[in-house]
Amino acid sequence: MxxxxxxxxxxxxxxxxxxxxxxxxxxxxxxxxxxxxxxxxxxxxxxxxxxxxxxxxxxxxxxxxxxxxxxxxxxxxxxxxxxxxxxxxxxxxxxxxxxxNYSPSVPQNFDVTIHSTGNQSYPKLTWNLNTEYDGDAYYIERRKEGQQNFSFLTTVNWNVNQYIDYTIAYAGSGPYIVEYKMRAHDINSHYSNYTGVESVDYGFVWKSGNSNNDILMDYKLEQNYPNPYNPSTTINYLIKEKGFVLLKVYDLLGNEKATLVNNYQEPGEYSVNFNGSELSSGVYIYSLRVNDFIENMKMTLIK
CATH class of the missing domain: 2.60.40 (Immunoglobulin-like)
Known part of the structure; x- marks a missing residue:
């Protein structure tokens, strides 16, 4: 038939x-x-x-x-x-x-304000949600003080219109500037143009005084970024007094896997890169010891 x-x-x-x-x-x-x-x-x-x-x-x-x-x-x-x-x-x-043949529109009313949690503050990014039905995600880029170019920071779901950057501490005042911009991405692999650049000051540490002679008021070990990571991540820390600094990485059984810092350092803010290419996937502990101060934090390596 x-x-x-x-x-x-x-x-x-x-x-x-x-x-x-x-x-x-x-x-x-x-x-x-x-x-x-x-x-x-x-x-x-x-x-x-x-x-x-x-x-x-x-x-x-x-x-x-x-x-x-x-x-x-x-x-x-x-x-x-x-x-x-x-x-x-x-x-x-x-x-x-x-x-x-259409790209998403540029996210509107992009802004950076301060998110406070009592004794800490972080940059908070907000924008108006796009209305396209084929939206996928928002791509956020960041440029910190001393960096020449913007670099990818994170993606945010299409139905979410805010992001808090918990890797930038003590936002709202300080000697440093961090800048952000973003664009929209759709399921057909098109990007919008970038938003304008928005910035916020940050100090990274609690300080007393308002001059170049500010005094660091605390020791602090920051959460590594990115986390999870593969294979490299950055660990930031600060020390308020001169002392012998040990920064080491351990597995969950307490076995030492790497020594990142092992020397005397002056008061200040420090940043160390850790490469975990020789380690297997898993959770590790990084430990900061200086004078009488000890702080440990977890980080996750995913390969």
Whole structure:
């Protein structure tokens, strides 16, 4: 028996487009051969990732989609021929394309303020959520004092409009500046343009006084960044008095894995890079010892 139902829309050479909103329509229409009386039609769509829609009832219908790529459509119908034969009829399954030529819009009202937790403060980034339906994530970049270029910091889910940078401590005042910018990314691998650059001062340490002769008021071991890491991470710490400094890395059984600092140091802020390429994945302890001060923190290596 020959082909008794088929699609007049779309066709195998058909191309639809994602619009500026991040969505695009796929409309279908089926018809039947002369001499057939169709009781019902159904159509089903297969997305580029292989997921399928439910059967849609109707001779005509459609879907809204956000992902560019190759789609497949199939149809079926139940009816009878005027000669008396009745049963299921199937349309040929075929593929067609959806194209996205639009990038997301730039996130609006990007700003950096201060998030306080009592005895600590951090930069807080906020922005208005984009409205495109094909959004994926927001990409945030950062440039710290002394760095020439911006570097990737993190991604934030599409439905979240804030991020607190807990790796920059004592934000809101201090001798240093940290800068941020961001852009939007969609599921079709398009990026928006960057936002403007927003910045905030930070001191990294508690100090007394308001001059260049400020006095460091505490010892402090910061959380490594990035964490988890592979294979390198940065450990920041500060010391308020001259002393012999030991900064070591241990496994959870207490076995020493690396010595990062082993010498006298003046009061100040320090940054040490640790490369864990020779270690296996897992949780490690890094320990700072200086004068009577001891502080330990955990970090996670994932390979």
């Amino acid at each position: 020959g082909q008794n139902i088929w699609f007049t829309e779309p066709t195998s050479s058909h191309i639809d487009y994602i619009g500026p909103s991040g969505e695009g329509p796929i409309a279908y229409h089926m018809t039947c051969a002369n001499g057939w009386v169709i009781e019902w039609y159904q159509a089903k769509l297969t997305h580029p990732d292989g997921t399928e829609t439910l059967w849609m009832n109707g001779q005509s219908g459609g879907w809204w989609v956000s992902k560019a790529g190759t789609y497949q459509i199939r149809g079926q119908a139940y009816g009878h021929w005027v000669g008396g034969w009745s049963g299921m009829q199937y349309a040929n399954q075929f593929s067609f394309s959806i194209v996205d």
